[in-house]
Amino acid sequence: MSPSAEVPVATAGVSRVPAGDALLQVRHLVKHFTVGGGLFGGTPGVVRAVDDVSFAIRRGETLGLVGESGCGKTTTGRCILQLERPTSGQVIFEGRDLTGLDQVALRPVRRRMQVIFQDPYSSLNPRMTVGQILAEPIAVHRLITNAARRRERVHDLLQRVGLLPQHADRYPHQLSGGQRQRVGIARALAVEPALIICDEPVSALDVSIQAQIINLLEDLQAELHLTYLFIAHDLAVVRHISDRVAVMYLGKIVEIADRRELYENPLHPYTQALLAAVPIPDPALEASRPRPVLGGEVPSPLNPPSGCVFHPRCPIAVDRCRGEIPPLREITPGHWAACLLA
């Protein structure tokens, strides 16, 4: 694999980190879906699920990607994994652009890049035992050809994620939600990846189990030097686990900054509204907290508003916002926001 230093130094607005440090760079990623016009007619249209998204992830860091449903955060993750082929743009992973690679060329890349899905109920094959689920990727990638040694590796993986060797003989339906998500994590780890895309890994779990899984992900990152793209809608969870955070709205990144900076000094009105909407488990505090409820709803990505896509809901929008698309600008060092008024 070519060294990442070959990637040209990023230009402003394209990447937030020096190219040498970046494990993954996403540049001007666009994914459009065509809808309608099929068997049942309807007006054909284009959903701009991801609309010119650029960011980079350093080795060993966790980038949080937050936004509401339909903002394109999951599609971004799937485009990085090449589960969806991007309409345009580049996904540069370990120095190579993946967008042009065919399935055969992608196979070794997939070993370096894994995914953990939201729903541990539907993402595990119900007809396979946990042992088979974990051994399969090891066999497919020919990492361990000896069956006995493969079994050892499965036990090792189970132990790493806090399960017992005897869980290898169980079927997914015999496990609780938290245990299933541990199996999902073990499956991702089985091929020794560098990057794991965690797509809402704890949102389907009970509150008391969420903290267990988050702690596990953090421990694994420290032990195995993993890099995470952590996609979630829970702002408190994202703050806990991320080093940097990107906020998406209607297919675009509207703000990206270091975790602390983003939460303490949000610059984009959408980020501010999101943070204000999160209820806090403290009635005394809640009673005194102002609640500026963001009006309206997310517009259809089929027909996004002109100019800044947030302007119809924005409390501070001015005339300019209707006509001009705000570029993602570096407002303070390392803190980028796509707002004309920031």
Added chain:
Amino acid sequence: MPALAVARFERRLCRRNPVLGGGRKERAVRRATTVGRGAKPPAECDEVPLRGATLRGVVGTLLEVRNLQTHFATRGGVVRAVDGVSWDVREGETVALVGESGCGKSVSALSIMRLVAAPAGRIVGGQILFKGRDLLRLGEEEMRRVRGREIGMVFQEPMTSLNPVLNIGRQLTEGLEIHLKLSPADARRRAEELLAMVGISDPGRRLRQYPHQFSGGMRQRMMIAMALACNPSLVLADEPTTALDVTIQAQILELMKDLSRRLGVAMLIITHNLGVVARYADRVNVMYAGRIVERATAREVYGRPRHPYTLGLLRSVPRLDEPRRARLTPIEGQPPDLTRLPPGCAFAPRCAFCVERCTREAPPLAEVDAGGHVSACWEAARLERVGEPVR
């Protein structure tokens, strides 16, 4: 459940329970029909025990659940989804049932509406006193008059609770015509008012649309309009905002709180989200494995939790209002298998405060201080010294 089976079941229930004498029922029904909503003076509440006064002064009890038991027969054995639970809702009050999946909070709500799926699910004991009369003893016909008319419902997933082939208008007017005997024209006018009340613009056009033409937030607004259509005195909201985005969630909760205050409707909010409850509930019941483990005012539950499970829940969530902690503090272990509950306290295997007695004897819900704060923990006194819930 077929009506006949219900009636038979209820008769059996009455026979078994000597408290449910005939005379009492008649009195209760008479009172319920003569007393208007929100107008019941405290003096009339002699039969319904009051547990301390609320901040708003003494108000009557609207709903009282006594020792409710709802069981499900499964291949793995009997699941005691709700296992002897008692709680109440006062007039105009917002009460929360909080807990994780499988703790019995949704089954509690379904039990109140007598919508537990038969034959697997059965209410095997207890009383549900609504305005003094026991809903478990009503005939199916009478019960139908309670559902939607006196008790409204809002469910988590509006798309699955709305009929996809009927337009919004028909779904709203049906209840109005049946329960309030409005003429179709009057029902339509009222439906327009209701949509406007829940913040849906252009109600005339919206009434002709179908659920799939509404966004998730609008569908939930529509559900709220349906729940409030017949001026109920109680609305049961089962995870009303769980399927919604955080900004829409805030809108819907504000709307529900505002309407409940304006219309004087009592609300039972069922949720797993501790934040939602903190902002909107007057009193909180925390459930675990089919039982209530703690109950108090919201401020008490969050400020001075006296059950290890509540404390564990509060400690396990990251919070935006506090400095980021290096590490989260989860509750270890897994929720129990309801067909094989441990003897003693169901939370004992996961509990940091567990002592020997906890594994033998189930702790009763007992008062931990004046003001109605109750906790089902042998070691509740020890928790008082733990201090702040999160650090």
